[in-house]
Amino acid sequence: MLTQLKPLVQSHPELLVAAVALGLLSAAFYLYQKYHTKDFKAPNIADEFSGPQPAQIHELIQEGYKKYGSESTYYKIPQVHADTVILPINKLDELKSLPDSKLSAMEDQDERFLPHYSLGSVSAVGGNVEVGRASVKRDLTRNLQKLEPDVNEEIEIAFSKLMPTCEDWTEVEIMSKIFKIVALAVGRVFVGNPLNRDPEYIRTTMSFTKDTFTAMGAIRAYHPLLRPFAQYFLKEIQNVNTALETMKRLVKPVLEKNMACYEDKSTTPSLSVFNLRNAPDAKYRANLDIHAHTLLVLSLAALHTTSTVTTNAIYDLAERPWYAEPLRAEAAAAKEEAGDLVEVPEIGDEELKPTKASVARMKKLDSFLKEGQRIHPILIIHFRRKAMQDIVLKDGTLIPAGTHVAIATDPTPWEDVDSFDGFRWSKLREQPGQDTKHHFVATGPDSLSFGHGSHACPGRHYAVEQVKLIIMHLIENYELKFRDEDQVKPKRIKSAGGYMPNPQIKVLLKKRQVAPLVDRKDSVIASIG
Numbered sequence: 460m461l462t463q464l465k466p467l468v469q470s471h472p473e474l475l476v477a478a479v480a481l482g483l484l485s486a487a488f489y490l491y492q493k494y495h496t497k498d499f500k501a502p503n504i505a506d507e508f509s510g511p512q513p514a515q516i517h518e519l520i521q522e523g524y525k526k527y528g529s530e531s532t533y534y535k536i537p538q539v540h541a542d543t544v545i546l547p548i549n550k551l552d553e554l555k556s557l558p559d560s561k562l563s564a565m566e567d568q569d570e571r572f573l574p575h576y577s578l579g580s581v582s583a584v585g586g587n588v589e590v591g592r593a594s595v596k597r598d599l600t601r602n603l604q605k606l607e608p609d610v611n612e613e614i615e616i617a618f619s620k621l622m623p624t625c626e627d628w629t630e631v632e633i634m635s636k637i638f639k640i641v642a643l644a645v646g647r648v649f650v651g652n653p654l655n656r657d658p659e660y661i662r663t664t665m666s667f668t669k670d671t672f673t674a675m676g677a678i679r680a681y682h683p684l685l686r687p688f689a690q691y692f693l694k695e696i697q698n699v700n701t702a703l704e705t706m707k708r709l710v711k712p713v714l715e716k717n718m719a720c721y722e723d724k725s726t727t728p729s730l731s732v733f734n735l736r737n738a739p740d741a742k743y744r745a746n747l748d749i750h751a752h753t754l755l756v757l758s759l760a761a762l763h764t765t766s767t768v769t770t771n772a773i774y775d776l777a778e779r780p781w782y783a784e785p786l787r788a789e790a791a792a793a794k795e796e797a798g799d800l801v802e803v804p805e806i807g808d809e810e811l812k813p814t815k816a817s818v819a820r821m822k823k824l825d826s827f828l829k830e831g832q833r834i835h836p837i838l839i840i841h842f843r844r845k846a847m848q849d850i851v852l853k854d855g856t857l858i859p860a861g862t863h864v865a866i867a868t869d870p871t872p873w874e875d876v877d878s879f880d881g882f883r884w885s886k887l888r889e890q891p892g893q894d895t896k897h898h899f900v901a902t903g904p905d906s907l908s909f910g911h912g913s914h915a916c917p918g919r920h921y922a923v924e925q926v927k928l929i930i931m932h933l934i935e936n937y938e939l940k941f942r943d944e945d946q947v948k949p950k951r952i953k954s955a956g957g958y959m960p961n962p963q964i965k966v967l968l969k970k971r972q973v974a975p976l977v978d979r980k981d982s983v984i985a986s987i988g
Contacts, residue, residue, distance in 0.1 A: 497849075497859035499544050501533040517953055520545070520839055520867045533856070539679060540570045543843070543863045551842065551866055551904050553853060555912030560847055564914040567845040567863055576690050577674040578667075578699045581756050586749045587739065591757055594733035596917030599648070602728040603924055604815040606648055610925060611812055613647040613655070614640060614932050625937060625970045633966040634770045637929070638665065641766040642758075644925055649730040649754055649761075650713050660709050664758040667702040671759055674699050706751040714750050730757065757918075765922045767837050768828065769929050770960040774950045775831045775879065776934065777941045777966045782881050783934045786824055790931050793820035818927050826884035828926060829899040832908045834879050835950075838957040841907035842866040868907060899923050938969045 504523045519536045523545055527534055535542045546554070554562060565580075565588065574580030581588050599606075617640040623629050642665050646655025654660050677695035678686055690696045713731055720726045721735040734753055738744035776783055790813070797817035843865045850858040858864060873883070884897040900919045902911040909916040916922075933939070942965060951958040 497861070499533070499535070499857075499859055499862045501535050501544055503535040503537065503542065504545075505535075505537050515953055516956065517839060523867065524869075538571075538863070541863045543840070543865050544858070545840075545867050546842075546864050548866055548869050548904050550852060551911060554842070554844070554864075557850070561850060562844045562864075563847050564844055566847065567843045570845065570863075571843070572671075573675055573678055573686075576678040576686060576696055577671050578703060578752065579671045579675065579756065579759070581753050583756075584703070584748045584752045585746070586753050586756075587743070590734060590737045590739070590743075591753050592917050593737045594730055595757065595921070598728070598733040598736070599730060599918065600920045603921060605728055607815055607818075607924070607928075608812070609647050609652075610644050610928060613644045613652075614928055617643045618932060618936070622968070625968045628940075628967045628969045630942065630965045631968050632962075633773055633968075634766075634960055634962045634964070637769050637773070638762065638766045640929060641762055641769065641925070644929075645758060645761045645765070648921070649758060650710060651727065651729045651731070654709065654713055657709065659705065663702050663705045663709065664755065664762065667699065667706075667755050668759045668762045670695065670698045670702060703748070703752055703755065706755050707747050710751050710754060711747060714747060718745070730754065761918060761922060764837065764916075765925055767959060768832065768922070769926045771831050771835060771951070772828055772926065772930055773933065773939070773966060774960055774964065775827070775881070776930075777939050778946070778950065779879070779881065780938070780940050782827060783939070785882075786821075786827065786930075787934055789821050789823045790817075790935065793817040796820060813928060813931055815924070818924060818931075821927065821931075822885040822888055823882055824927055824930065825899045825923075826886075826888075826897075827881040828923070828930075829884050829897070829906075829908075830879060830881050832899070833873075835958040836868055836908060837954075837959070838908075839868045840865045840956060841868065841910055842912070866907065869905070936971055938971055940967050942967055 504519050504526070516536060523534050523536070526532075533544055533546060535544050537543075559565065565582075568574070568580060569582075572579040574583040578584070581591050621636050621639060623631065625631075639661065642661050643655060646660060646664065649655070650660070674693070674695040677693050678690060681689040710731070714735075717726070717729075717732050717735055721732050726732055731750070731754065734750060735744055743749060794811045794813060794817045797814060797820060843863070846858045846860050846862045846864065848860045852858065884899075887897045888894050900909065900923050902909050902915045904911070909919040945964055948961065948964060950961055950964055952961050953959075
């Protein structure tokens with residue numbers, strides 16, 4: 460790398476001068492921020508932690524609740540990017556509507572994820588975050604009913620290709636299978652068929668999901684002043700840049716095709732089409748870098764969350780297989796009530812398939828997923844923000860500019876908080892006036908899985924719908940349980956911010972004796988890499 464840069468610097472010495480000047484300016488800015496940012500006065504829970512050191516975030520949050528509760532006291536926890544102040548849960552409503560100019564989610568994300576190196580944010584190559592947000596939150600959510608048959612088809616084909624026959628009880632490393640099934644289904648919605656089944660496309664989206672987090676850690680190991688230079692020597696950074704170049708090559712034909720028809724309302728809906736419609740101008744719309752990178756970043760978000768929630772739900776079912784039968788019965792009744800007859804060209808007839816209308820009727824399934832997320836959340840810290848200016852709360856508390864804040868999961872509001880009750884939330888919805896409450900996708904002080912406020916996860920409706928379709932397909936076609944030796948193994952492992960499924964756990968699957976699914980043509984199944 461250095462030998463490649465040397466001729467360039469020799470022929471353009473002004474580049475060296477500019478680099479030095481940039482370094483000095485960065486140093487000055489870094490020192491100014493470090494010594495002129497006012498500090499939020501609150502105890503650092505890590506200094507008071509009485510357990511084993513170094514403590515993980517899970518233990519620190521538990522210690523914070525034990526010492527301070529969730530309603531009145533502020534405390535800090537150390538994070539790799541900056542100390543973060545954990546706010547009382549009762550401050551959420553006061554803060555959720557503050558504009559980004561005062562309390563910014565994006566500024567906090569940029570400092571945590573270092574996207575200009577890791578490519579973990581749409582803004583890293585000039586994209587507008589609001590374009591992707593509008594495409595997902597508004598257009599994708601509105602078109603779920605139209606997209607559902609395609610997603611269903613993709614899930615059926617993926618199971619046919621990726622799962623063993625399971626005529627008898629068969630061990631399956633389910634986490635890796637689900638990750639690929641989700642990648643195929645997400646790709647069908649994002650770029651359409653046939654690209655979503657292209658082996659190189661699948662590898663690129665799946666590896667980018669992992670490589671981005673690896674790149675974050677690699678570049679963070681360097682002092683902020685050295686990162687602009689270190690990025691050129693790190694393989695982890697090269698990997699994410701290679702993924703972007705690959706994605707550009709793969710989606711270029713899709714972009715060119717959609718550019719010619721995106722304004723036509725009869726065009727098959729896809730995230731690629733939505734992004735073109737929401738682009739601010741023609742120049743942005745034709746920018747291949749932005750288009751490809753936006754698809755990569757949104758794929759990362761969709762794959763990570765959806766596959767994790769789905770795998771967790773499968774582990775919950777394998778650990779408690781008695782839940783499967785009432786969920787099957789609910790699914791069958793919901794499809795009958797909704798009249799979910801879908802035309803199947805391969806057999807020249809109609810067949811009962813889940814649609815948005817029937818999925819909405821499955822209150823027990825929704826409850827089961829919500830309970831799993833309560834017991835073993837992907838994240839235990841939510842509503843992460845950075846104060847962009849001094850903020851004075853109603854109780855007189857000053858949050859100085861530059862302070863990172865968050866709200867932690869409150870484990871206390873529910874009865875039997877340590878017990879898994881899969882139908883906890885569906886039973887609550889049966890009470891008078893509660894039917895529209897306690898949904899998995901709902902956000903609020905007692906339900907922060909998808910955030911809250913203006914920056915709540917825009918794709919949560921789509922993600923949860925896809926999780927439900929996968930779980931429905933699984934329980935309708937398979938019996939499942941854990942191996943005896945896996946019953947005692949930890950099903951989740953602690954991650955940097957919450958809990959992740961243990962990838963070493965295997966699930967036993969056995970094909971159910973039900974009417975067979977429509978046989979797919981060999982050419983279609985073989986098209987999946």
